[in-house]
Amino acid sequence: xxxxxxxxxxxxxxxxxxxxxxxxxxxxxxxxxxxxxxxxxxxxxxxxxxxxxxxxxxxxxxxxxxxxxxxxxxxxxxxxxxxxxxxxxxxxxxxxxxxxxxxxxxxxxxxxxxxxxxxxxxxxxxxxxxxxxxxxxxxxxxxxxxxxxxxxxxxxxxxxxxxxxxxxxxxxxxxxxxxxxxxxxxxxxxxxxxxxxxxxxxxxxxxxxxxxxxxxxxxxxxxxxxxxxxxxxxxxxxxxxxxxxxxxxxxxxxxxxxxxxxxxxxxxxxxxxxxxxxxxxxxxxxxxxxxxxxxxxxxxxxxxxxxxxxxxxxxxxxxxxxxxxxxxxxxxxxxxxxxxxxxxxxxxxxxxxxxxxxxxxxxxxxxxxxxxxxxxxxxxxxxxxxxxxxxxxxxxxxxxxxxxxxxxxxxxxxxxxxxxxx
Numbered sequence: 410x411x412x413x414x415x416x417x418x419x420x421x422x423x424x425x426x427x428x429x430x431x432x433x434x435x436x437x438x439x440x441x442x443x444x445x446x447x448x449x450x451x452x453x454x455x456x457x458x459x460x461x462x463x464x465x466x467x468x469x470x471x472x473x474x475x476x477x478x479x480x481x482x483x484x485x486x487x488x489x490x491x492x493x494x495x496x497x498x499x500x501x502x503x504x505x506x507x508x509x510x511x512x513x514x515x516x517x518x519x520x521x522x523x524x525x526x527x528x529x530x531x532x533x534x535x536x537x538x539x540x541x542x543x544x545x546x547x548x549x550x551x552x553x554x555x556x557x558x559x560x561x562x563x564x565x566x567x568x569x570x571x572x573x574x575x576x577x578x579x580x581x582x583x584x585x586x587x588x589x590x591x592x593x594x595x596x597x598x599x600x601x602x603x604x605x606x607x608x609x610x611x612x613x614x615x616x617x618x619x620x621x622x623x624x625x626x627x628x629x630x631x632x633x634x635x636x637x638x639x640x641x642x643x644x645x646x647x648x649x650x651x652x653x654x655x656x657x658x659x660x661x662x663x664x665x666x667x668x669x670x671x672x673x674x675x676x677x678x679x680x681x682x683x684x685x686x687x688x689x690x691x692x693x694x695x696x697x698x699x700x701x702x703x704x705x706x707x708x709x710x711x712x713x714x715x716x717x718x719x720x721x722x723x724x725x726x727x728x729x730x731x732x733x734x735x736x737x738x739x740x741x742x743x744x745x746x747x748x749x750x751x752x753x754x755x756x757x758x759x760x761x762x763x764x765x766x767x768x769x770x771x772x773x774x775x776x777x778x779x780x781x782x783x784x785x786x787x788x789x790x791x792x793x794x795x796x797x798x799x800x801x802x803x804x805x806x807x808x809x810x811x812x813x814x815x816x817x818x819x820x821x822x823x824x825x826x827x828x829x830x831x
Contacts, residue, residue, distance in 0.1 A: 575597075
């Protein structure tokens with residue numbers, strides 16, 4: 410979990426089993442057949458299909474999910490929404506509002522208040538945040554939502570609950586006539602692709618989640634491939650607490666200290682014995698951007714796999730928020746402006762007609778310590794040779810009810826097993 414950094418501390422690098430390169434890249438580019446963080450892409454839809462649907466296109470190797478971009482976006486939005494320099498922040502938020510691409514991301518039937526909903530600035534709010542793996546340099550490779558987070562802001566407007574939805578969650582994806590998709594029962598991250606990504610993809614995903622949970626959304630944000638690295642680098646480094654020994658599946662070095670991916674081949678299936686992987690040992694430490702991002706990507710080398718990665722992603726968000734506050738970025742218009750500009754290039758939002766400046770002011774009381782991470786009550790299951798996550802119906806239903814009824818505070822106290830320490 411992330412921790413509050415002491416007032417004065419010496420930067421500490423993650424423990425590695427080989428001496429890292431002094432100025433390591435934000436994330437080394439994998440070889441052509443380098444490791445991939447995702448599950449294998451099956452022929453056609455993600456897993457056995459129980460109704461006809463459009464097959465998914467294969468993706469090139471080396472593609473990483475864009476959860477990091479998503480965390481940057483949410484962290485920046487919350488950053489803009491907090492602090493004491495409200496007047497200057499609102500000026501920048503107005504610029505942000507004019508810079509960021511707008512879109513209709515929520516399906517009509519999944520939008521809070523329906524088609525005729527009026528913009529509002531009083532909670533509770535539910536926002537859908539999506540990290541897409543689409544890339545501008547390969548638009549034919551398909552798009553999947555590798556990160557799905559529901560952000561719940563209670564009526565008190567003083568905290569934020571981050572509910573991670575497993576990308577392998579087995580759900581019924583409804584038909585989407587606009588793209589000719591007939592519907593199927595499979596992994597939820599396929600919904601974005603079946604809507605052909607972009608606005609339509611988010612609409613199909615929002616409808617899928619609404620059908621599953623009954624949760625209506627006030628808005629959404631989707632992040633594409635560009636611009637994330639510059640945003641992370643604006644903070645320079647992040648103070649994080651590693652909660653379990655984590656071996657990198659993506660970054661390692663040969664005996665001469667040169668980058669060499671620890672795993673290679675299709676889906677990173679083969680171990681390269683000539684590579685010594687980076688290892689993140691438990692403990693609180695200051696991480697460079699490439700280290701924090703790499704640590705938060707890992708799932709294959711930790712006992713709780715994707716659940717652990719979800720937790721680490723949530724911890725990264727809080728760590729970024731903490732770092733921004735520690736550096737006083739909210740009182741440095743130039744630095745804040747550069748972050749806003751970097752985010753704007755890789756973000757599409759739907760705020761239900763509310764300006765970002767007004768939304769930022771409304772969320773001004775949300776602070777780093779007010780973020781609560783939640784994982785969906787669920788369990789992994791192999792079905793027909795494919796790996797899925799199945800919701801534990803009774804417990805998951807109580808979570809959906811708590812979100813809809815704005816009683817998450819009570820639910821968290823009664824279901825500590827499903828709460829992530831941030």
